Amino acid sequence: MKAVYKETEGAYTACLTERPVPTLTKQDNVLIRVHACTTCGLDMHIWQGKLRDCRPPIIMGHEFVGTIVKAVGESLGFSVGERVICQPHLYACGHCEVCRLGYPQFCRSRRSLGIQRDGALAEYIAVPARYLHRVPDNLPDEFACLAEPFTISVSDVLVHADLTPGESVLIIGAGQVAQLALVAARCGGASRIFLSGAETDGGSRTAGHPWPRCGSGGGSQRFTGRHCCRH
Ligand SMILES: [Zn+2]
Numbered sequence: 001m002k003a004v005y006k007e008t009e010g011a012y013t014a015c016l017t018e019r020p021v022p023t024l025t026k027q028d029n030v031l032i033r034v035h036a037c038t039t040c041g042l043d044m045h046i047w048q049g050k051l052r053d054c055r056p057p058i059i060m061g062h063e064f065v066g067t068i069v070k071a072v073g074e075s076l077g078f079s080v081g082e083r084v085i086c087q088p089h090l091y092a093c094g095h096c097e098v099c100r101l102g103y104p105q106f107c108r109s110r111r112s113l114g115i116q117r118d119g120a121l122a123e124y125i126a127v128p129a130r131y132l133h134r135v136p137d138n139l140p141d142e143f144a145c146l147a148e149p150f151t152i153s154v155s156d157v158l159v160h161a162d163l164t165p166g167e168s169v170l171i172i173g174a175g176q177v178a179q180l181a182l183v184a185a186r187c188g189g190a191s192r193i194f195l196s197g198a199e200t201d202g203g204s205r206t207a208g209h210p211w212p213r214c215g216s217g218g219g220s221q222r223f224t225g226r227h228c229c230r231h
Pocket residue numbers: 039040041042043062063149
């Protein structure tokens with residue numbers, strides 16, 4: 001199968017190459033044909049060799065949607081043919097301090113897709129059934145693969161920032177998660193939303209980027225440091 005494979009540590013060592021289709025094991029017991037896999041800033045850091053947590057050789061990619069094509073052992077009610085997404089942080093111990101606080105993504109035992117183990121920038125991926133979630137038929141692949149980064153944005157904007165309808169929001173950054181935070185802020189009833197690029201963005205992300213349109217009841221603004229324009 002084709003896969004984006006980072007063979008060694010260092011910058012720009014990933015390439016599109018042929019890899020074997022994963023074999024199912026007792027642990028990774030569901031094989032998924034990947035329909036769509038998006039990338040975020042974390043993938044950029046892996047690509048640039050800046051993520052110290054990354055353990056090559058690995059197939060990159062952790063945000064995806066696909067269809068189950070094979071399952072062995074306990075598939076927990078999931079069947080071949082179902083469209084699913086998968087949580088990216090696998091094998092957390094469940095009993096250390098961070099696990100007990102509800103943050104398995106920080107567990108030292110975890111193995112995250114596309115970081116410490118093979119990910120989903122490939123035609124197929126094998127994962128444990130217990131990390132899967134079904135996708136509604138009316139949700140297209142290009143949105144379903146954004147579910148995981150959207151959970152980050154929803155939790156940042158609506159839970160941690162405790163947004164109250166009518167408040168204004170400033171989102172620092174302009175990448176994928178920042179733009180999904182804009183969507184979360186709109187859903188949370190923000191009156192005005194400012195999206196700034198981070199210093200490292202240079203202008204490449206803020207200039208000429210297609211911008212989400214504002215709907216009724218909420219305004220979205222673009223702030224580049226030079227001007228502020230209303231859509
Ligand atoms: Zn991500």
